[in-house]
Amino acid sequence: MRIAFLGLGAIGTPMAVHLAKAHELTVWNRTGARATAFAAAHPSTVATTPREAVAGAEVVITCLPTSADVEGLLDGSDGMLAGMGKGTLFLDCTSGDPETTRKIGARLASLGIAFADAPVSGGTNGAEAGTLTVMVGGSDAIFQRARPVLECFGRRVEHMGPLGAGHAMKAVNNALLAVNLFAVGEGLTALVKSGISAQKAVEVLNASSGRSFVSEYLVPERVLTRLFPVTFRLALLDKDARIGAEFLEEQGVAGPILHLTSELLGQARAALGEEADYLAPIQLIEREAGVELQG
Numbered sequence: 160m161r162i163a164f165l166g167l168g169a170i171g172t173p174m175a176v177h178l179a180k181a182h183e184l185t186v187w188n189r190t191g192a193r194a195t196a197f198a199a200a201h202p203s204t205v206a207t208t209p210r211e212a213v214a215g216a217e218v219v220i221t222c223l224p225t226s227a228d229v230e231g232l233l234d235g236s237d238g239m240l241a242g243m244g245k246g247t248l249f250l251d252c253t254s255g256d257p258e259t260t261r262k263i264g265a266r267l268a269s270l271g272i273a274f275a276d277a278p279v280s281g282g283t284n285g286a287e288a289g290t291l292t293v294m295v296g297g298s299d300a301i302f303q304r305a306r307p308v309l310e311c312f313g314r315r316v317e318h319m320g321p322l323g324a325g326h327a328m329k330a331v332n333n334a335l336l337a338v339n340l341f342a343v344g345e346g347l348t349a350l351v352k353s354g355i356s357a358q359k360a361v362e363v364l365n366a367s368s369g370r371s372f373v374s375e376y377l378v379p380e381r382v383l384t385r386l387f388p389v390t391f392r393l394a395l396l397d398k399d400a401r402i403g404a405e406f407l408e409e410q411g412v413a414g415p416i417l418h419l420t421s422e423l424l425g426q427a428r429a430a431l432g433e434e435a436d437y438l439a440p441i442q443l444i445e446r447e448a449g450v451e452l453q454g
């Protein structure tokens with residue numbers, strides 16, 4: 160199948176690697192050097208514009224920071240709409256927002272282009288292993304067409320509901336990840352400050368009822384080791400938590416926890432910058448307390 164992939168970032172790249180193994184792939188990236196490097200390592204063709212990338216593609220996949228970025232690639236003489244034909248299947252793997260996605264979907268539907276939101280979870284490790292969870296929003300017929308393509312990098316591909324439902328699911332998931340990140344950081348920092356070893360506190364937590372993905376995987380692998388790799392930008396988690404808080408508002412759910420978490424992420428992003436990793440807020444908590452969660 161001819162597939163176009165736009166957005167070779169931290170997660171987009173390993174997703175595209177799987178597609179290159181099974182399909183005829185064309186890649187486009189805003190910074191062209193990344194696309195050239197990709198094509199040098201994986202069977203694929205480089206396109207110099209979004210229009211060129213999608214021309215002749217049966218399936219188009221985007222993986223950009225925000226829905227606004229996806230919208231920004233549609234128009235103009237080099238835009239995707241100038242190249243996409245009727246009947247194209249367009250899957251947006253961006254962790255985007257439901258409202259912009261529905262707006263894009265309405266435009267595409269009038270042009271005969273099938274569109275679904277298909278954000279992913281599982282991190283860059285999951286993308287490399289091809290074990291991502293994919294949360295799809297769109298019609299049943301579009302989901303059935305999308306599924307085999309998404310299974311190239313997804314182990315669990317779920318139809319969540321109509322267009323935008325995938326983004327809503329993803330935003331709430333990531334908002335919950337963020338809540339936990341701050342909560343685990345705060346709790347462990349206090350325990351270490353009181354004199355308990357970080358290693359022991361994490362081990363006991365993980366054998367008890369307060370354990371979570373953050374305490375079982377992220378803290379042992381990235382915090383206790385002091386490795387703090389950059390795999391997912393804090394700025395993107397901040398964006399996700401905002402979308403999650405807005406979604407709660409739309410649904411009439413007060414959500415004080417998710418709103419506070421979104422506020423804390425905004426503050427951390429302002430303090431740490433656009434390139435900081437999402438675990439860096441734990442370092443802020445440590446610094447404020449004057450201790451380190453060292454294993």
Ligand code: NDP
Pocket residue numbers: 166167168169170171172188189190191193222223224225228231232252253254255279280281282283390391392395396399
């Ligand atoms: P990165 O910041 O690593 O990469 C972003 C990509 O989008 C780059 O290819 C960048 O191009 C491109 N880009 C940025 N702005 C624009 C624009 N205005 N127009 C065109 N291209 C643009 O992000 P990730 O790959 O980490 O994330 C992509 C999406 O996936 C986000 O929505 C994120 O929330 C989500 N996600 C990320 C995960 C992770 O672990 N990293 C996990 C799950 C979901 P350039 O090379 O020129 O900068």
